[in-house]
Amino acid sequence: MRKFTHFFYDYFIQLNASENSATYLNMLALLVLLIVIIVITDIVARKILLQAFSSFAAKSKTKFDDILINHKVPRNFAHIVPLIIALKCIPLVFIDFPGFESAVELLLQLYCVLLIIWIIRSVLRTLESFFKTIPRLKDKPIDSYIQVLMLLLWLVGIAIIFVMxxxxxxxxxxxxxxxxxxxxxxxxxxxxxxxxxxxxxxxxxxxxxxxxxxxxxxxxxxxxxxxxxxxxxxxxxxxxxxxxxxxxxxxxxxxxxxxxxxSGGRRIKRALIIKAKSVHYLTDDKINELKKIQLLTDYLTQRQGDISSYNTNNNIDKSVLINGRNMTNLGVFRKYIQSYIEGHSAINKDMTIMTRQLAPTSQGLPLEIYAFSSDKRWQNYEYIMSDIFDHSLAAIPYFDLEIYEFSNYSPELEQN
The missing domain is CATH 2.30.30.60 (SH3 type barrels.)
Structure with a gap:
């Protein structure tokens, strides 16, 4: 053993170096030789492990081994071989310098702890990526659990390093x-x-x-x-x-x-604000005019017949329009919008469809459309909703209704 550990020492002595200088030069030469061996061993071990894992991954049906390679697990494992060589050879390199030997061994032991942490970290990240490929787990907070394990791992590792x-x-x-x-x-x-x-x-x-x-x-x-x-x-x-x-x-x-x-649709819930003073009873002439709207023809015919029979049977004085039962332009318009939405191709017919009147406000009477579009994509949903309200706004004048519009105009201000 001494022949090997002092090989360079004897060589330097033959070159007329002092014993002290020869001892230091021998240690440096052995250290350089060890470093070269470690580097070569690391490269060879890495190539062998990578080749072995790659060959296995190519034949395997699972993606787990491919993810192991992507997260450099084989590469990190390869560092163990040169580390073992270094731990075994350090006593030989520093045989004449026990103080240096203890310090270097401590550094290698600290590196060993860090390497183990790094290997476990790469395995945990592999598991994280693999779990995300499983359909029933990919939407779960896997990252949180992996981070907790990593935090515990680092805490234990730091504690071990501190103790060392x-x-x-x-x-x-x-x-x-x-x-x-x-x-x-x-x-x-x-x-x-x-x-x-x-x-x-x-x-x-x-x-x-x-x-x-x-x-x-x-x-x-x-x-x-x-x-x-x-x-x-x-x-x-x-x-x-x-x-x-x-x-x-x-x-x-x-x-x-x-x-x-x-669900089967995305909700449409928006109101038209009708000016209150535009709401009124419908005359027979106006009803007959509205019958030309195909969506209302059958409804108005049946409704008009029912109301006429009721008023006749109860001897209602219809010289005053408010007497008895009547139809209003707002009620007929509400029925028209309901029928229009029920027939709209983009509305889900299996979900709630409703046109309802909300409580009056200081601006007017809200007439709310409540339905669900069958297409839930944002862009298409907005298009469908706009299409419905474009049609509704354009239909309002046919019923002699008006939409509320806020205005700062005042006749008194204009006169002043």
Missing amino acids: LTSINFTKFFTTLGAASAILLLIFKDTIMGFVASIQVAVNDTVRIGDWITMEKFGADGDVIEINLNTLQVQNFDMTITNIPTYALITESFKNWRGMSN
Whole structure:
């Protein structure tokens, strides 16, 4: 063994170097030789492992091994071989320098801890990516759980490194750490709250990746693209990204549009404001005129007959229009809009279709259209709704109705 460890020492002595210089030069030569061996070993081990994994992945049907390669798991494992060689050879290189040997061994041990952490990290990231390829798991907050494991891994790793550097007893260290748990809870408050929120979100199926949510407090209105330990990322419809604290999902109110997406239609709920003074009873002449509207012909004929029979049987004096039963232009218009929506090709006929009159306001009488478009895509939904209201607004004059329009005009101001 001495012949090998002092091979260069004897060579330098033959070159007339002093014993002290020959000892240092021998150590440096052995160190350089070890570094060369480690580099070559690392390259060879990496190529062999990568080749083996690639060949196996090519034959395998699962995507897991391909994801392992993408996250450099084989490459990280390859570093173990040169590390073992280094740990075995360091005592030989620094045989004449015990102080250097202890320091270098400590550095290698610290590197060993970091390498193990890095390998586990790459495996966890592989699992994260693999779980996202499974249909029933891809919309779950997998990132949060992986991040918790990574956080615990780093905490244990840092604790081990601290114990190695300070030579403190491992049990004593964790006992002291337990006493400082209140401080740790304060430091990691958001992380703990985020983890709890992630569990509740997953268990209660509150939010999934891909859901459209609206959270006015944070200015979020778009699709959830990521749920991790501390934040939930929402890509708004203007393509901006909003980051929301994960724990806000259980402490703040928000709207999830998943129910609409999973249903048979998207709700249309909007009102026309009718000017109150334009509402009046219909005369027989006006009714006969409105019968020309095909959607109302049968309705008006039947309705007019029913009303006429009632008024005749009850000896109603129709010289005054208000007496007895009558039809109003607003009521007939409401019936027309109802029939028009029921026949619209873009409206889901299996869901609620209703045209209703809301409570009067200071502006007028709201006539609300309540229905569901069969196409839920935003652009098409807006087109369908606009088409319905374009038609409704254009139809209003046929019924001698008026839409309320706010105006600052005042005759008194004009005279002044």
